[in-house]
Amino acid sequence: xxxxxxxxEFEGREYEEETLWSGAEPxxxxxxxxxxxxxxxxxxxxxxxxxxxxxxxxxxxVVPGMLYAAVLRSPHAHARxxxxxxxxxxxxxxxxxxLYHGNAPSIVLPNGEPIFDRWVRYYGQAVAAxxxxxxERAREGIARIAVQYETYPFVTDPDxxxxxxxxxxxxxxxxxxxxxxxxxxxxxxxxxxxxxxxLIEQEFRTPVVVHxxxxxxxxxxxxxxxELTAWTSTQAVHAVADALAAVxxxxxxRVHVRAEAIGGGFGSKQHLGEExxxxxxxxxxxxxxxxxxxxxxxxxxxxxxxxxxxQRVRLGARRDGTLTLIDHRAVIGLGAYGREGMSVTGxxxxxxxxxxxxxxxxxxxxxxxxxRAFRGPGYTEGLFALESAMDDLARRLRLDPVELxxxxxxxxxxxxxRPYSSKPLDTIYRIGAAAAGWSSPKPAPSRPWRRRxxxxxxxxxxxxxxxxxxxxxxxxxxxxxxxxxxxxDIGTGTRTALAQIAAEELGLPxxxxxVEEGDSLYxxxxxxxxxxxxxxxxGPAVQxxxxxxxxxxxxxxxxxxxxxxxxxxxxxxxxxxxxxxxRRLPIADLLRxxxxxxxxxxxDRGPNPVGVAIRTFGAHFAEVEVDIETGEIFLVRLVxxxxxxxxxxxxxxxxxxxxxxxxxxxxxxxxxxxxxxxTGIALNPNLQGYLLPTAADVPGIEALFSGEIDSxxxxxxxxxxxxxPIIAVAPAIxxAVADALxxxxxxxxxxxxxxxxALQRTREQTGARIRTRxxxxxxxxx
Amino acid sequence: xxxxxxxxxxxxVKVKGPGPVPVCLRVNDRLYCLPLExxxxxxxxxxxxxxxxxTKRVCNLGECGACTVLLDSRPINACITLAVECDxxxxxxxxxxxxxxxxxxxxxxxxxxxxxxxxFCTPGQIMAARAFLARNPNPSEEQIRxxxxxxxxxxxxxxxxxxxxxxxxxxxxxPSADCGRPDAAARRRR
Numbered sequence: 001x002x003x004x005x006x007x008x009e010f011e012g013r014e015y016e017e018e019t020l021w022s023g024a025e026p027x028x029x030x031x032x033x034x035x036x037x038x039x040x041x042x043x044x045x046x047x048x049x050x051x052x053x054x055x056x057x058x059x060x061x062v063v064p065g066m067l068y069a070a071v072l073r074s075p076h077a078h079a080r081x082x083x084x085x086x087x088x089x090x091x092x093x094x095x096x097x098x099l100y101h102g103n104a105p106s107i108v109l110p111n112g113e114p115i116f117d118r119w120v121r122y123y124g125q126a127v128a129a130x131x132x133x134x135x136e137r138a139r140e141g142i143a144r145i146a147v148q149y150e151t152y153p154f155v156t157d158p159d160x161x162x163x164x165x166x167x168x169x170x171x172x173x174x175x176x177x178x179x180x181x182x183x184x185x186x187x188x189x190x191x192x193x194x195x196x197x198x199l200i201e202q203e204f205r206t207p208v209v210v211h212x213x214x215x216x217x218x219x220x221x222x223x224x225x226x227e228l229t230a231w232t233s234t235q236a237v238h239a240v241a242d243a244l245a246a247v248x249x250x251x252x253x254r255v256h257v258r259a260e261a262i263g264g265g266f267g268s269k270q271h272l273g274e275e276x277x278x279x280x281x282x283x284x285x286x287x288x289x290x291x292x293x294x295x296x297x298x299x300x301x302x303x304x305x306x307x308x309x310x311q312r313v314r315l316g317a318r319r320d321g322t323l324t325l326i327d328h329r330a331v332i333g334l335g336a337y338g339r340e341g342m343s344v345t346g347x348x349x350x351x352x353x354x355x356x357x358x359x360x361x362x363x364x365x366x367x368x369x370x371x372r373a374f375r376g377p378g379y380t381e382g383l384f385a386l387e388s389a390m391d392d393l394a395r396r397l398r399l400d401p402v403e404l405x406x407x408x409x410x411x412x413x414x415x416x417x418r419p420y421s422s423k424p425l426d427t428i429y430r431i432g433a434a435a436a437g438w439s440s441p442k443p444a445p446s447r448p449w450r451r452r453x454x455x456x457x458x459x460x461x462x463x464x465x466x467x468x469x470x471x472x473x474x475x476x477x478x479x480x481x482x483x484x485x486x487x488x489d490i491g492t493g494t495r496t497a498l499a500q501i502a503a504e505e506l507g508l509p510x511x512x513x514x515v516e517e518g519d520s521l522y523x524x525x526x527x528x529x530x531x532x533x534x535x536x537x538x539g540p541a542v543q544x545x546x547x548x549x550x551x552x553x554x555x556x557x558x559x560x561x562x563x564x565x566x567x568x569x570x571x572x573x574x575x576x577x578x579x580x581x582x583r584r585l586p587i588a589d590l591l592r593x594x595x596x597x598x599x600x601x602x603x604d605r606g607p608n609p610v611g612v613a614i615r616t617f618g619a620h621f622a623e624v625e626v627d628i629e630t631g632e633i634f635l636v637r638l639v640x641x642x643x644x645x646x647x648x649x650x651x652x653x654x655x656x657x658x659x660x661x662x663x664x665x666x667x668x669x670x671x672x673x674x675x676x677x678x679t680g681i682a683l684n685p686n687l688q689g690y691l692l693p694t695a696a697d698v699p700g701i702e703a704l705f706s707g708e709i710d711s712x713x714x715x716x717x718x719x720x721x722x723x724x725p726i727i728a729v730a731p732a733i734x735x736a737v738a739d740a741l742x743x744x745x746x747x748x749x750x751x752x753x754x755x756x757x758a759l760q761r762t763r764e765q766t767g768a769r770i771r772t773r774x775x776x777x778x779x780x781x782x
Numbered sequence: 783x784x785x786x787x788x789x790x791x792x793x794x795v796k797v798k799g800p801g802p803v804p805v806c807l808r809v810n811d812r813l814y815c816l817p818l819e820x821x822x823x824x825x826x827x828x829x830x831x832x833x834x835x836x837t838k839r840v841c842n843l844g845e846c847g848a849c850t851v852l853l854d855s856r857p858i859n860a861c862i863t864l865a866v867e868c869d870x871x872x873x874x875x876x877x878x879x880x881x882x883x884x885x886x887x888x889x890x891x892x893x894x895x896x897x898x899x900x901x902f903c904t905p906g907q908i909m910a911a912r913a914f915l916a917r918n919p920n921p922s923e924e925q926i927r928x929x930x931x932x933x934x935x936x937x938x939x940x941x942x943x944x945x946x947x948x949x950x951x952x953x954x955x956x957p958s959a960d961c962g963r964p965d966a967a968a969r970r971r972r
Binding site for chain 2: 043044046047048049050051052053054055057059060062134135136211212213214215216261262263264266295296490491492493651652654655658659660661662663686687688692693694695696697698700701
């Protein structure tokens with residue numbers, strides 16, 4: 001192993017990473033490589049477990065002697081905890097422990113939030129926890145704790161929080177120190193404005209939205225002496241193990257974090273959370289295993305959000321559509337703690353070839369749970385604003401929106417001024433436009449009181465992955481293999497993709513490969529399931545490990561057969577002569593007589609290529625009908641075209657895209673955590689008031705791929721796909737609505753009320769008569 | 783709606799509890815008799831008392847359908863059904879639909895169409911689809927979408943679920959070209 005330095009991108013930020021790497025690089029899978037298992041449509045390897053109810057989620061883990069925990073949460077958005085009286089809880093039959101700031105150690109979570117502070121800074125913040133013999137008892141215990149609060153003024157809107165005289169969320173003020181605002185500039189924006197023949201200016205607002213993972217944040221923890229085991233629904237077993245070791249002062253090899261099946265994360269399960277720390281503390285205090293599952297209310301208010309943004313975009317362009325200015329300023333909520341804000345204006349810096357760019361991100365504390373990354377964090381909010389403004393610009397210039405974008409394409413990444421490893425955006429536009437019938441005449445609305453519109457938007461995101469990521473492959477005497485990786489499958493299908501990669505490289509049938517993920521003790525380090533990086537980070541490591549194992553197998557076969565290793569290959573689980581040659585020896589027959597033995601292939605992710613930027617691209621095309629009487633939006637069609645390099649698992653890739661788009665539909669039309677401005681209390685912390693799309697609300701999503709393999713990016717030619725599908729949905733739909741009504745809806749979600757308001761305002765401003773069902777009727781003489 | 787218990791004109795209802803009362807549940811053709819508090823939901827009885835964790839708890843308010851099980855063949859939300867109400871009745875959960883180790887056609891179809899992402903809502907989806915197909919063995923796509931609208935999926939697996947239900951009702955889950963070409967259903971609809 002040697003120390004290497006390489007550049008790595010993660011969720012809109014690039015940095016230098018120091019990594020340990022063996023230097024071994026397997027031969028890459030070139031664009032022309034004939035693959036047998038990778039790239040084939042196969043069933044998800046864990047699908048049988050999931051359709052039979054056998055899959056083991058942390059929620060399903062039961063340990064003998066286990067107690068249940070419940071959490072008391074603040075009913076106020078901002079208060080000082082004056083007194084906590086736990087006596088009536090402690091005396092309740094079945095209650096085994098009560099924790100609050102008076103008896104808990106002082107612990108700060110990785111996101112900066114303290115466990116049981118004397119101050120609560122958001123509605124739903126944990127104040128005390130109870131462990132009891134049953135869940136009901138634990139909840140009864142919670143109800144018996146008396147807390148005296150002294151309430152303080154609060155602020156939940158980032159724009160208001162940024163203003164002079166706003167209530168202070170943190171004693172040091174609402175603007176965290178550091179580069180705040182984060183400013184970027186290139187060229188001369190003032191000159192860009194002077195050169196502009198057309199200027200577009202618009203303010204956009206995006207709401208607070210909730211991940212709503214269906215498996216709640218939960219943990220089952222127990223201690224064996226000074227050793228801690230934590231089952232938890234997490235996107236990062238290794239990061240959680242690191243953090244737990246630090247919090248409890250344990251050697252890293254005395255912490256065991258497990259996550260077998262994970263019921264969704266979407267960004268909210270990337271770090272050590274209160275559920276694990278509280279379960280571990282209560283387990284230590286009671287000497288019993290503890291299970292703590294957040295209820296839906298807590299999921300909605302205490303596990304972080306995609307925070308609200310207020311954005312102002314100004315675009316300048318010449319009459320031919322050439323951009324002369326992009327000015328994008330955003331105020332971004334952070335929640336009550338934390339420092340690292342999402343990169344909302346990233347797309348404005350990167351997407352278009354514009355010489356004069358100014359971006360500004362101002363981060364403000366608000367009295368809400370600390371912000372957590374949510375699928376495509378920052379870029380989803382930012383592209384809504386940028387791509388909506390681009391659409392307005394196209395309309396003003398009477399240019400086709402696709403044409404406007406083509407005229408401003410850039411081959412080089414404009415911030416670092418480097419070429420992209422691959423950028424098939426023109427191909428993507430072409431595929432999408434063809435599939436969506438973009439240039440065909442717009443059909444008449446299906447009803448006279450509806451208006452039909454089409455819109456499109458572009459997606460840019462990272463997803464190139466990088467080191468550190470490692471894989472081990474153990475070959476068994478019967479010719480099967482176990483792939484040990486430190487990643488996790490949060491529903492994306494990484495287990496399937498990694499099994500396909502290993503099977504391909506080893507020459508084994510897919511059924512012979514088992515992938516073990518989600519275990520911090522028995523796997524080598526693997527990255528967080530975030531930043532759309534699992535296949536592009538771990539995939540090459542798995543290939544390298546498989547290549548090493550295959551090389552070892554061939555050497556053993558050469559010994560056994562008395563033939564040179566380079567004349568042999570492995571095909572469908574057997575040693576063969578050449579790729580088309582005779583089948584000589586099944587691997588099981590080769591290895592069984594040699595058993596017992598240990599045969600391990602080790603692989604690591606090499607550094608990223610020097611001097612290029614790796615990004616994923618996509619475009620979404622939406623067609624809608626809007627009912628101008630009810631404000632209802634009917635999605636007629638949504639075409640999503642993505643570029644993720646080589647597609648390893650076509651079925652699962654398709655599921656990823658459709659799923660991301662559907663989450664994007666929720667973000668566009670219905671999802672918002674409504675916070676009462678007079679109390680700071682969330683009014684819809686449930687699935688009744690927080691509206692997720694249903695099967696009846698969404699059209700069939702058409703998922704298409706560019707088909708371009710990125711052989712510069714890594715040995716497999718792969719890029720990420722987890723987050724891109726959500727990113728361009730909102731602007732595509734908003735642009736379709738603008739096309740239908742001639743009105744820009746600049747605030748998400750685009751609810752019926754907002755549509756009706758906008759229609760009303762337009763009528764008042766223009767005095768225009770818009771034909772409605774009733775006017776139709778009167779026209780027909782009813 | 784029935785009048786409130788013991789209100790004028792109401793049938794005289796026998797009050798159960800407080801404290802555990804004996805309850806007999808026939809779950810997946812096995813009889814379980816156990817003491818349960820009257821406030822215990824069927825979902826908690828299944829998951830916590832019988833160890834049948836295939837049925838999931840998500841919203842716990844009857845909003846999402848993740849806890850769908852069949853009570854005397856009718857789909858119900860186990861989270862808002864009291865276990866004592868099910869005394870002496872027959873319950874089918876996700877653990878009970880494979881027969882002799884062979885998966886149910888719906889389970890096969892869900893696998894084939896990749897109608898599973900994180901998998902947490904999947905058991906409820908399959909049980910709801912099963913009850914729906916029993917009522918309507920040959921539904922249109924529109925009817926499937928409407929029937930399945932009570933079962934939320936945060937991963938957004940709806941298209942694949944609709945395809946899986948179509949596949950299962952068409953040919954009992956036999957291999958089909960449709961799910962290999964995932965956009966076929968979407969294309970056909972236009």
